[in-house]
Amino acid sequence: MDYGTLTIDEIRNGYRYDESEKAHVCNYCGRRFPAGQVFPMGDRYFEPEFAAREHIAAEHDGSFCKLIEGGAKYNTFTDTQKELLGLFAQGLSDNEIASKLGIKASTVRHQKFTFREKAKQAKYYLAVYEEVFGEDGSRRKAEDIVDIPNTATMMDDRYVITEKERERILKSEFETMEPLRLRHYPLKAKRQVVVLSEVAKLFDLGRTYSESETREMLSAVYEDYSMLRRYLVDYGFMGRKKDGSEYWLK
Template identity: 50%
Template sequence: MEIDKLTIEEIKNGYKFDKDINSYVCNSCGRTFEVGEIHPFDGRLFEASRAIKIHLSKEHKDYLKELLYNNSKYNTLTDNQKELLFLIYSDKNDKEIAKTLDISPSTVRHQRFMFREKAKQAKMYLAIYEQVMEKKSHKDEAIIPIHNSATMVDDRYLITEKEREQILKTTFESLSPLKLKTFPKKEKKKVVVLKMISEQLEKGRPYTEKELNEILKEIYDDYVVIRRYLVDYGFMERTNDCTEYWLK
């Protein structure tokens, strides 16, 4: 889930509408439902806007849990807060929650109050931030978004759009098809290169090691290095035995 590319409503709903592909896209698994196509479920046919909701109810029925317990760097809730929020969502009263968590009802009420206050703070911050950002006039100076699954968030991710364009121009022989000259040593360049390569892969699709190697070979001869760094930098995950890889 790419938080920076979703509205609050899209995050809550579990899906977004992508105008570029005229499709509804699931936030969790990336499955798409194109407008104009008919999508089958349990022997019945549905148009796209209904099909995405049925998909969510069947494949991601615990979507709130996915939100609460995802490992995004933006999820700063503690384990206790996550558990408490889920119990509140489950429509339990304060006494029931207190008994489950072995705390006092007054502690539960206090935490409810704090959640509400934090939500108000977040609204104010968003209003101020969006007003400031809407006024910006220098696109080249905009910082490119950090991918949600980044494993090491530090200065290497302070990359402007202008820097990104320059890195792409100097490190790749061609952008279509994608051909890398050499894998860079500088961290900022690695981030830009790896992100570009990751965009050549399909979301929600598992790749065998052989399939991934074949794709990466077309981009750069030392595909093993690229494969390792895609995992190290959090663009991809893999099974413990390294037989299967997928985009995070």
């Protein structure tokens, strides 16, 4: 999921409304709750938006858990900060948190103050960004940088790719785009990022693929499917079980 396309509320709630499909969609697994339907959950029935909320709570342990542990490159919280936020989320008092962590209540209050100041800073930064680039980033040009995948494992110049560069790389590295067929696997890291980003689009978010399914899909793109699969995992586009029996899009 590209967090850059979501509003703060959509990130916080864990689901979004897809106007084209007329459905509420889970950010984490892609499950859809189309308008005009009701969804049974336990012994109750829910309309789409409420069903999405219940789904987040039941299947993903609530949005807070996914936010605090996810976000990849955007999640800069330390383990200590995550623990504190979890205790704050439980509604515990400063004294109760201090007792649990073996620290002073004043230390807890200072950390709470720090969180609040960072939130103010983030709001100010966002206001300036939206004034320059537009609320949805729509004031973009072909020279603008392509969005970095949320799950990127290596943050360096290999991700500094303009839209024009991306289009040029796609044309040179792929024989055809439909069906997707790779000429050869590039040696340069920047080109690898573009290639892997395109290959990853073949997989659906929220679906788990067996090893044989993954092999079949990737071998249609490139003969050395095992290398392609390895780099998809290494670059953070896909996850897999330790034994390699299942794969999924991150």
